[in-house]
Amino acid sequence: MSHIVVIGAGQAGSSLVAKLRKDGFDGQITLIGEEPQIPYQRPPLSKAYLLGEMTVDRLYLRPESFYAENDIQLELSETAVAIDRKNKVVIAGGKQIAFDQLALTTGSVPRRLPGAIGGELEGVHVVRTLADIDAMAPAVTEGRHALIVGGGYIGLEAAAVCAKRGLHVTLVEMADRILQRVAAPETSNYFRALHRDHGVVIREGIGLARLTEANGHVAGAVLSDGTEIGVDLVVVGVGITPATELAEAAGLEIENGIRVDSHGRTSDPSIWAAGDCASFPYKGGRIRLESVPNAIDQAEIVAQNMMGAEKDYVATPWFWSDQYDVKLQIAGLNTGYDRVVTRAGEGRTMSFWYYLGDQLLAVDAMNDPRAYMVGKRLIDSGKTADPEVVGDPEADLKPLLKA
Missing domain, CATH: 3.30.390.30 (FAD/NAD-linked reductase, C-terminal dimerisation domain)
Known part of the structure; x- marks a missing residue:
């Protein structure tokens, strides 16, 4: 019986295994995920969930019963540490899992502040997983001072939530303007005004020099212009990088992500990739899209192609952000x-x-x-x-x- 193994239990991984079953794949399916939870939505984490407007069970993409009913083996709280391409084996959780085809939906990882400037202090947070938000939530309390590092969409969304919760918020962005990498000055101006109307202090063209501490917890920040401010928590939103370490160690081609062809196949014909971690052909070039729609659409095409469909993935990029x-x-x-x-x-x-x-x-x-x-x-x-x-x-x- 054919065995498909999927590494990465996020939006792409969940969509891929569901599509396999929906389209009639009757072999074995194993979904490996590092987190203890069944696959869940990430966008509401830093918004509705952090604000207390959404419970954990509403985050789940599909109920736990779905996986049992569809004979999908979940290997949660397990980290895949190696891929043996020659023998077609994944090493995870101290055991070997043989595969006929493998899909990598490993997603991305947030960039963190260097430890040398205080990035490892208590009270310094990133926004990616349920555990990240659960660790941050107790500190998001009215009257405290939050420093947001990074003026992209993640940073702006975090600033909006903190402001709505009654915190004093300062956001620093090293570039000349917020959203500089992804949007026109007009959009930057719109969101700058929006945040300032809600009391957020935005400092553009200003970086973070270092964080200061008291008893191992962040207590302040020194900015690149010498300004010093007291802070109770720091939220780091300086971008994400594709999770390619496993693929790279296995010798797969990497090009701003795991390099795949128009069908989602990597440089190894038995291994596929989809979602944030995958770079694919687009209009004569090559791109990688960090979005929920891309994770779903690309994963579903890969599922079909793993069953022999030979369909090209034609991306139709779209994104969203909720602020106030x-x-x-x-x-x-x-x-x-x-x-x-x-x-x-x-x-x-x-x-x-x-x-x-x-x-x-x-x-x-x-x-x-x-x-x-x-x-x-x-x-x-x-x-x-x-x-x-x-x-x-x-x-x-x-x-x-x-x-």
Whole structure:
């Protein structure tokens, strides 16, 4: 009987094994995960879960009974330490697990502050796992001072939660502006104003020199301009890196992630990869997407291809972020844009449309689901949008879909 082993029990891993069973795979399936919990959603961890608006059981992607009912063997609290490609064996939890095909859905790991500047002190947190949030939650208490290191979406979401919980919040970003790597200045300006309206102190072009401590716990921070502030907790949101260590040790090709072809196959024909850890062909180049939609869609294509479908994975990038009462929805990738068209609505409703020449590349839509929906459909179909129509807040966007 054929045996498929999946390493990584996150969104991609859970989606992959579910799709295998849904599409009729009747061999053995083993899902290996480092955490003790069954696969769960990560996006609500630093928002609804940390705010106490969502219980643990609501985080689970599927009930525990699903895995038993579908004869999926769960190996939780187990770390895969090696892949023996020659003998087709995974070494995990002190035992050898033989496979016919292997899928790597190992995800990503958060970048941490160096220990030399205080990154290992108590009270310094990253945002990735349930354990991370459970460790942070008791410190997210009204009146305390939180330092957020990093002005990307993770850092901004953490700042929003802390501010909503009544903490004093200071956010530092080494780059000239928040969101500099991922968004236009217009989007940066929008979210800077949003956070300042909620009392967050944002310091751009300022880095963290070091953290100070008292009895092993973080007590303060010295910034790159010499400013010293007292802090009770630090949340580090300086990006993530693909979890490729296992694949690299096994001799698989690595290129900003585990290198896969359009079907999701690695440099070893028996091994596949999907999700945050995988880099794949896209529009003549190669990208890696850190998003829930990509994890699900790519994992499901890989599951089909493990069964012989030979389908190309065609990514349709989209992302989201929730901060205060604003829902940001992003369609497409803005890489290479040369202009941005602003569509203003009422209150905080707004969207920014990225163009390269006459071609629409991406849309950032804040509290504007219609703009997001129209933009996404246009981008997915390879169409563009008349900038004059987009920039006119009185113009109806829907006719653009028929153009």
